[in-house]
Amino acid sequence: MNAYVLKGWGIECDEEMKRAAIASGCFGEVRELVLPKISTENWASIAWPFEKGDWVLLPGGFSFSDHFGSGKLLALCLRDRGFFEKVNELGLNLLGICNGFQVLTESGIFGASTRLLANAPGGFRNRWITLKAPDKNIRLPVRHGEGRLVWDNDLPVGVKAFLHYADEDFRNGSRELVAGLISQQGKSLICGMMPHPEIALSPLDDPDTFATDYFEQHRQGLWQEEGAGLALLRKIFNKEIL
Numbered sequence: 001m002n003a004y005v006l007k008g009w010g011i012e013c014d015e016e017m018k019r020a021a022i023a024s025g026c027f028g029e030v031r032e033l034v035l036p037k038i039s040t041e042n043w044a045s046i047a048w049p050f051e052k053g054d055w056v057l058l059p060g061g062f063s064f065s066d067h068f069g070s071g072k073l074l075a076l077c078l079r080d081r082g083f084f085e086k087v088n089e090l091g092l093n094l095l096g097i098c099n100g101f102q103v104l105t106e107s108g109i110f111g112a113s114t115r116l117l118a119n120a121p122g123g124f125r126n127r128w129i130t131l132k133a134p135d136k137n138i139r140l141p142v143r144h145g146e147g148r149l150v151w152d153n154d155l156p157v158g159v160k161a162f163l164h165y166a167d168e169d170f171r172n173g174s175r176e177l178v179a180g181l182i183s184q185q186g187k188s189l190i191c192g193m194m195p196h197p198e199i200a201l202s203p204l205d206d207p208d209t210f211a212t213d214y215f216e217q218h219r220q221g222l223w224q225e226e227g228a229g230l231a232l233l234r235k236i237f238n239k240e241i242l
Contacts, residue, residue, distance in 0.1 A: 003055045003056075004033045006032075014032070017057050017059040018032070019201070021233075024230060024233050026237040035074075052091040053093070054093070055093045055237060057100070058095065059097055060098030060100060061098070071102030078103070088186055092188055093189040095237075097192075100192065105192065109183070110183060110192065114150075114159070118146050119147055121173075124143075124145040125170070126143045127142065130166045131166055131167070132165075132166040138232065140195035140197055147172045155181075159183040161180065162182045179194050180193030181193075182241060182242065198229060202226075205227055
C-alpha cells in the first residue's frame with residue numbers, strides 16, 4: 001500500500017503531510033502528485049501507478065489561492081478530469097485535511113448539501129484546540145477561515161461524523177460541532193477533517209506541553225512518544241476509525 005500526496009498551486013502542507021505519512025509506517029512508499037500535471041490530463045484516459053487500497057492525500061493550504069472560495073477550483077478541476085471516477089474504479093482511499101476537506105465537500109463526495117462555509121463568527125482561526133475523537137479527547141491545531149460544516153436535513157447514508165470540536169473556547173459554527181466526516185463508498189474510504197493531525201506527530205509539537213529546557217531527559221522522552229495527530233492518522237490509514 002502506497003500514499004500519494006498532492007503538491008503545488010497553493011497547497012502549503014504537502015511536506016508536513018508527506019512526513020506524517022512516512023512516520024505512520026503504514027505505506028511502502030510515499031510519493032507526490034504534482035497538480036500542474038494532473039490538472040492538464042484526463043484521469044479517465046491515462047495510466048497512473050495506483051493499486052487497490054492506495055491512499056491519495058489532499059493536504060491543507062490555499063489551492064488556487066482560494067479564489068472563488070476554498071477548494072472550489074481544485075474540486076472542479078479534479079471532478080472534470082475524472083479523478084473521483086478513477087478513485088472509485090481503483091478502490092483508492094482519500095484523506096482531505098483542511099483545504100483538502102474543502103475540496104472533498106465541494107466535489108459533492110459527502111453529499112450535495114454538505115459544505116464548508118465561512119466561520120461564524122467570522123475570521124481566520126489559528127490555534128490548538130481540544131477535539132473529541134472516537135476513543136478519547138485529543139489536541140490538534142486548526143488553521144482555517146472557512147471551516148463551518150453544514151448540511152441539509154440528515155447526513156447522507158454512509159456518511160458519519162468521527163471528530164467533534166470539544167473546546168469551550170472554540171466555535172466556528174459547525175453543525176453539531178462536527179470537525180470531520182468519514183464515508184465508506186464501495187471499496188474506498190473517504191475521510192475529511194478541518195484540524196491538522198499532520199502537525200501533531202509528537203507531544204512536543206503541542207505548544208502547551210510542559211517540557212522545559214531544564215528537563216532534557218523529559219524532553220527526549222516526549223520526542224519519542226507518539227503524538228495525537230500521528231495516532232489518529234495511523235488509525236485512519238489502517239481503517240480502524242470506522
